[in-house]
Structures are given as C-alpha cells and as structure tokens.
Amino acid sequence: MTVLESIVAGVREDLDRRRARVPLSELEAALDDLRPTLDPMPHFRGGDLSVIAEVKRRSPSKGDLADIQDPAALAHSYAEGGAAAISVLTEERRFGGSLADLDAVRARVGIPVLRKDFMVDEYQFLEARVHGADLVLLIVASLTDAELTRFLGLASDLGLTPLVEVHTEEEVDRALASGAELIGVNNRDLKTLDVDLANFGRLAARIGDGVVRVAESGIFTPADAAKVRDEGADAILVGEALVRHGDPERAVAALASAAR
Numbered sequence: 526m527t528v529l530e531s532i533v534a535g536v537r538e539d540l541d542r543r544r545a546r547v548p549l550s551e552l553e554a555a556l557d558d559l560r561p562t563l564d565p566m567p568h569f570r571g572g573d574l575s576v577i578a579e580v581k582r583r584s585p586s587k588g589d590l591a592d593i594q595d596p597a598a599l600a601h602s603y604a605e606g607g608a609a610a611i612s613v614l615t616e617e618r619r620f621g622g623s624l625a626d627l628d629a630v631r632a633r634v635g636i637p638v639l640r641k642d643f644m645v646d647e648y649q650f651l652e653a654r655v656h657g658a659d660l661v662l663l664i665v666a667s668l669t670d671a672e673l674t675r676f677l678g679l680a681s682d683l684g685l686t687p688l689v690e691v692h693t694e695e696e697v698d699r700a701l702a703s704g705a706e707l708i709g710v711n712n713r714d715l716k717t718l719d720v721d722l723a724n725f726g727r728l729a730a731r732i733g734d735g736v737v738r739v740a741e742s743g744i745f746t747p748a749d750a751a752k753v754r755d756e757g758a759d760a761i762l763v764g765e766a767l768v769r770h771g772d773p774e775r776a777v778a779a780l781a782s783a784a785r
C-alpha cells in the first residue's frame with residue numbers, strides 16, 4: 526500500500542465515524558443558512574504571486590512540525606502578511622488537523638479558506654461547506670475520472686472552488702480533461718513523499734496559461750517563490766516554512782514580495 530492509499534483508508538474510517546454522529550440530512554439542512562462562499566480566483570488571476578498559507582501541525586513526511594495552540598491567530602497573522610487564502614489541514618490521524626481548526630480559522634479571517642483534506646466522498650463536501658470552507662482539494666491520484674467529474678460538479682453546486690492537484694504528466698492530462706480551472710502541482714510525490722521543487726517547472730507548460738497554476742510543497746525561501754513564479758506559478762501553497770517560522774506574518778510578506 527502506498528502512503529497515499531494508507532492515508533485515504535484512515536480518512537474513510539474517520540469519515541464513517543463522523544457520518545454516524547452527524548447524518549447527511551443534518552448537513553443538508555444546515556446549507557440553507559450559510560453565507561455565500563468567497564471566490565479566490567480574481568486574486569489568483571490578479572498578476573501578483575498569491576500566497577496560500579497553510580495551518581499544518583504534523584505531516585507523514587516530517588512528523589510534528591509546530592505546536593499550534595491558536596490556529597485562528599496563526600491564520601490572522603498570515604492574512605496580515607498578505608496571504609490570498611488560508612489552507613487548513615483537517616485530516617486528523619496523520620496531520621493532527623480537525624474541522625474545529627477550520628471553524629476557528631473561518632471565524633477569524635475574511636479571506637478564502639481551503640479545506641485541505643483527502644476528499645473521497647460527497648459527505649466531506651457538505652462538511653466543508655457547512656464548516657465555512659471556500660475551496661476544497663481534489664487529488665487526482667486518489668480519484669477515478671468519474672469521481673473527479675462528479676466531485677467537480679458537486680463543488681460547483683455548493684459554491685466551492687476546487688483546487689485540482691496533480692503530480693505527473695498523466696495527472697495533468699486527466700485534470701485538464703475534467704475541465705479544472707485551478708490546478709495545483711504538488712512537488713511532493715504522495716506515494717514516496719520525495720519532494721522535488723523542479724516538478725512545478727516540468728509540468729507548468731503542459732498545463733498552459735489558461736488555467737490558474739499553483740505550486741505546492743517544498744517552498745521555503747523567497748528564492749524558491751521567485752523560481753516557481755518565473756516558471757508560471759500564479760500562486761504558491763506553503764505549509765512547513767510558515768508554521769516553523771517565528772514571525773509568520775513577515776514570512777508570508779517576504780514570499781509574496783520576492784516574486785514582484
């Protein structure tokens with residue numbers, strides 16, 4: 526079993542437990558009272574490099590990253606530093622995240638929020654919407670073409686912007702065929718956990734200019750941000766470098782301005 530397959534197996538078990546506690550009908554009923562979602566695309570298409578700053582406690586590749594006591598305060602610092610959106614890891618077993626983190630961040634910031642998780646079931650999309658997410662992540666490597674198409678439609682029906690994540694040429698082709706408008710190139714191979722910052726540059730041209738391109742993972746320095754910007758990134762998604770930094774507001778500002 527690959528790392529990704531083992532993460533997804535755990536996600537499905539946790540999902541079954543939540544579904545037993547909160548039935549789908551309860552989530553559906555809650556949809557009526559929600560505020561409209563925020564659209565991140567105008568910012569991502571605005572010309573400057575957008576920073577999607579992540580709340581990330583732990584990871585399968587690095588173990589414990591940061592003791593985040595107040596995820597809302599961290600997200601607020603990111604927003605003050607100029608982040609275009611906040612990514613909140615909600616997967617519990619491997620990343621130490623939760624829907625409570627998503628709730629807390631949503632309540633504190635006025636910029637778009639991404640529910641970063643392993644989306645494999647319709648239930649999770651309703652959860653994402655009810656807990657205040659504006660974006661959701663669709664990882665091509667863990668979905669069939671039929672699931673990708675179905676989940677893109679579901680996200681759109683709920684007003685959620687899908688960030689479609691790829692790592693290989695074949696996944697780029699599948700993402701484009703599905704009609705994705707926002708594609709994230711993960712520099713981390715989710716099967717081996719190896720990180721190669723050059724992966725974004727390898728795949729960017731294949732994706733093309735008409736799609737908003739996000740460089741994900743392994744971005745630590747302003748020079749890294751400038752490199753992927755030069756290769757065509759509209760946005761970067763950064764976790765470890767920010768949660769380990771003593772001054773997250775300044776760290777976001779430095780990454781955003783490096784590429785101007």
Ligand SMILES: O=C(O)c1ccccc1NCC(=O)[C@H](O)[C@H](O)COP(=O)(O)O
Pocket residue numbers: 528579581584585586587711713715718741742743744762763764765766
């Ligand atoms: O971060 C991991 O080790 C990881 C392992 C398996 C699946 C997903 C994983 N990370 C999710 C992410 O995509 C990253 O959190 C995100 O791109 C930020 O990466 P980084 O800046 O390198 O923390």
